[in-house]
Every structure is written in C-alpha cells, then in structure tokens.
Amino acid sequence: MKPRRPPHPLHGLLAEFETPGNLIEAARRAREAGYTRMDAYTPYPIHELTEALALPRTKLPLIVFAGGAIGCATALGMQWFSAVVHYPINVGGRPLASWPSFIPITFELTVLFAAIAAVLGMLGLNGLPMPFHPVFSVPRFALASRDRFFLAIESTDPKFDTARTAEFLRSLGAREVNEVER
C-alpha cells in the first residue's frame, strides 16, 4: 500500500475571469497543460464547459428511467393486487384484471416517480444540500452567482503546486487568483 499523502493545507486555487469566453479558453488551456482536478463556477449553465473541462456523462437519465419503471410497476402491481387478489368484485362476470382502466393511474405514477427521481437524483449526485463548501470562504466568490466566472484547480491534482499553478492561472488572464482554505 502506498503511504497516504498528508492532506494539502489548501482546497485549491480559485481564478476569477470577467467573461465566459475567457473562462472557456482558460479551462481548455488548463486541461491541455495536464490539469485534471478542476471545476468551474459560473452564474449560468455554459454548455461549452462540458467539453472544455471534459466533464463525464451523467448517470441521471438512468436514475430517472429506473424511477419511472418503479412507478409503473408499483401502480400496475397495486391495482392488479387489489382488483384481482385482495378485494375481487364480480360485476356481471366482467374480467377482474381490467387493465385498460388501470392505465391512467399507471401513467400518473410513472410520471410522479420519474420526476421525484430526477430531482432527488440531481441533488444527490451533486452532493446537495451542502451548506458549506471551501470556495465560499473567498469573499469575491459571491459574484459567481452574478456576473463573474471562476476556475478552480484543486490541490488533489497531481500537477498542483501552489506557486506554479497560481502563476499558470495568472498567465491565462485571470483577474485575480485566490488561495482557497480547506
């Protein structure tokens, strides 16, 4: 077993950019320079960052599909069980498993479970709610929800070196580079 590295005193470095174009360019160049443990913080979703940061595909669609499938099975199972097994009512010899009239509720519960899976899945994969995160300790980070664009290179990155990485971020045109306390 490799000896564990002691935790780095910093969470990482946070570079501030003024435009989305600068941030996308910086993210691309940082990835080309070999950095892998990066994150960007932006006031609105920027699709170009997915490619620039090489973000992995999300498993969310699978979770939503599973939610919908569970909802569908729950609804059909519940209606079939109650109408055929638990409380069968013979109305003029009509079939007990009258599936066409089970469809509306099956559809509604499929939608309900899928929607709940989408929201809880998104929050869960994102690790939210998370009231505190190290980046919040940088005062200017409040602007990430207004009009500023941030690129963080985290200390867990194998290439991370406080002085050299900060210099590199400045060379990308960062307006300011802050050390993020853990």
Next chain:
Amino acid sequence: MSDLEPTTPGGPTDREIIGPGHTFGSVTDKISSIVLTRKTPMFWTVGFGIGFLLTILMLFAIGTLFVRGVGIWGVNAPVGWGFAIVNFVWWIGIGHAGTLISAILLLLRQEWRTSINRFAEAMTLFAVAQAGMYPILHLGRPWLAYWLTPYPNTMALWPQWRSPLVWDVFAVSTYATVSLLFWFVGLIPDLATLRDRSKKKLPQIVYGMLAMGWRGSAMHWHRYDMAYLLLAGIATPLVVSVHTVVSFDFTIGIIPGWHSTIFPPYFVAGAIYGGFAMVLTIAIPLRAVYRLEDFVTLRHLQNMAKILLATGLIVGYGYMIEAFMSWYSGSPYEKFMMWNRMTGPYAPIFWGLMLCNIVTPQFLWWKSVRTSPLGLWIIAVIVNIGMWLERFVIVITSLHRDFLPSSWGMYYPTGFDWATYIGTIGFFVALFFLFIRFLPMISIFEMRTLVPEAEAVKEPEP
C-alpha cells in the same frame, strides 16, 4: 434609481426578447432588487390586502361548509355538480399554461419563454392549489377525503380503480407535485443569487437554506440541465394527461352533452386557452408596475396573443363539432341538449360564452391589438370569463335537463357558492403577491443566457 427605468427610452421593439444594453450584472440587479432592495410599491400593498381579505371570505365560506354541510350551496337533484366542479375545472385549466410555457416551449427551444416561465409556473402552482380544494369540499364529508387514497385499512377496502374520479385524484396530485418540483428546481440557482446578494442576516439564512449550498459548479450545472430537460420531457405528456383525465370525469358518464370523444383534446385546448389568458392578465400589470418592459417585451405579448388566438380557434372548432355531432348522432336526447343550451333557461350564458370565447379573440388578428397591452389585457380578462362560462355550460346545462322531463330542475348558485369562488380568487391573488414579494418573478439565471455577452460564446446549434 436608474434600475427602475427601461434602458432605452422607447423600450425594446416587438422583435426582441430582451431590451438592448443588458449585461449579466444588470439583469441580476434588476430582478433581484424587486425582492431585496426596492421599496414595496403601493400596488403590492393594495393588491395583497384585497387578496388577503378575500382569503378570509374563503375561510369563512369553507368553515360554514364544514359546520353546516353542502346544503349551503345551490346543489341538489338533478344538478349535483354545481360551482365546485365548474371552478375546479376552471382553475386546473388555468394551470396548464404555466406547464406549457415551462416544459413544452423549452423542448421546442422557444427562447422567449425564459422571462415568463417563472411566474407562469407560480401561477400554475397556485391555480392547482385552488383547484385541488374543490373536489374535497364537494365530498359532503370532506374530513373523509383520505378514503380516496389507497391506504391499508381494517376493512381491506380499496379505491375503485375503474372510476375516473379516482384517476382524477392521481392526476391532480401528481400534477401538483411535479409542478412544485419543476418550479423549485428552477428556483435553486436564483435562491443562491439572492443569498449572495442580500445584506441582511435573516434573508441570507432563509435563502441560503433554500438554495441548499448551490455554488454554480460546472458539473452541477451539467446535471442540473439534464434534470431540467428530463423534467420538461416528463411534464409535457403529464400536462396533456391531466385535463384529459378531467374530461374523463364527464365523458365516462352517459349524460347527454358529456358522453363525447371530442372532450379530451377540446378540454386540453381550452385549458391552454384559459391559461394563457390568465398569464396575460397577470403579466401585463406586472410589467407595467415593476417596469419590466425590457424583459417582458411586446414580442412576448404578441407571441402569447398568437397562442391565444390559435387555441381559441381550436376551442371554437370544438364547440362547432359538439353542435354538429349532437345533430348528426340522431339521438333525440343529444339534439335536445344542444337546443336547450341555445334556447333554454341558461341560453344567455351559452351566448355569453360564444361572445367571450369565439368573437372576442378575433380581434387578435390585428397586430395593433396584439401589441397594445391594454387591449390585450381586456381580451384576456374576457377570455377568462368565457372559459368559466364554458365550464358552467358543460356542467349545469347537461345535468339540469337529462332524459326524463319529470326529473328536470334548475340550479341557482347561493351566496356561499359565490363566496367560495371569489374567495379562492382572493387566495390565488394573495399567494401570487407573496410570491412576487419574496421570490424572483423572472428566472435570473436563464435571463443571463440571453444577454449579448452570453450569446457571444455560444457555439452554433448543430
């Protein structure tokens, strides 16, 4: 107070979806300042006050109902479905425009939806809240409403799955839940903005808790976008299904005037029609009072007017086919039903409905009407009334004279019927005013995607 004024003197033209000169910062400041820093306008105080007083009226009407029973309403044999069902269908229909704007227009990549989706979704939520009350109040023994849900009980009883009234319980409760989730997910990034921009401790804590630590990370946005897209995809068939199930409440019955296959599509079109009328009724005063002409431009009003005209024509087609089928069916009861609607004791309501829903929207063929906020507002209010009359005609005129003349009767609403109806309008207004006071009524983060700085880095769509 420069942020109060539109940035250009004339405001944006009817082609633009956002006024010129806006930046990430300016859209953020303008929308968040309504909640955080601007003085609450007199419009808000008066509007909320009226809504609050009418909410008290609603509580009084509901309280009396609980104590004295449904006898305080005008319902009796043969009209057992009075105002409660008319209002239920009216409110739930209004909700549909919000989901259409937020889900269907998102999937169709209609960028103009961005500045109207938030308050349209809030409208949906509050309208569904009103709608949901009516069937329960209508039960006779409302405290036993939980019997509608499948739950383990000592009698081993289950709901009747083959009844459209049980389908309705599932449809409406799913619709309310999904609308709430959709609305809340849309709010999360904006709640983070309010958390970061508020200067006082209490708002920071409350918005901070609600934002759940949102920090705008790229990976988070990536999943967020996926979740939002999937929710839109899920909500699209849902919104169509809800009013379809509501129409099943009628069509599965054998009453002349209800037993018809045109009901599902014609109900859905009517719901969107009435819903867009309500969005316009709300949007036009809001943009004037809060000076949001930069964000809710004449193009938005024009587009909504066009949807109003198109769905109005579909609804008109529905009325025409209804009349045609009652003649073509050869059924004396169907023929009588239509004749009774046009010439019977409720004929003024039928012709009022035609005037409101078929004649009025024809003015929208003129661009000068579509781009006149006042004219549009008047038409929208008339359409709202027309849609209410439509549900009145469907529910009451079909029931009051069915197959046997010996069982005919009349329905007259009582004061408590009116008090409950007007009370729920007041409750809706009160909830809406609370919403515009405490939450951003336009989606801030989505508006940021429309400013020129954001457009500059967008890659062309494949």
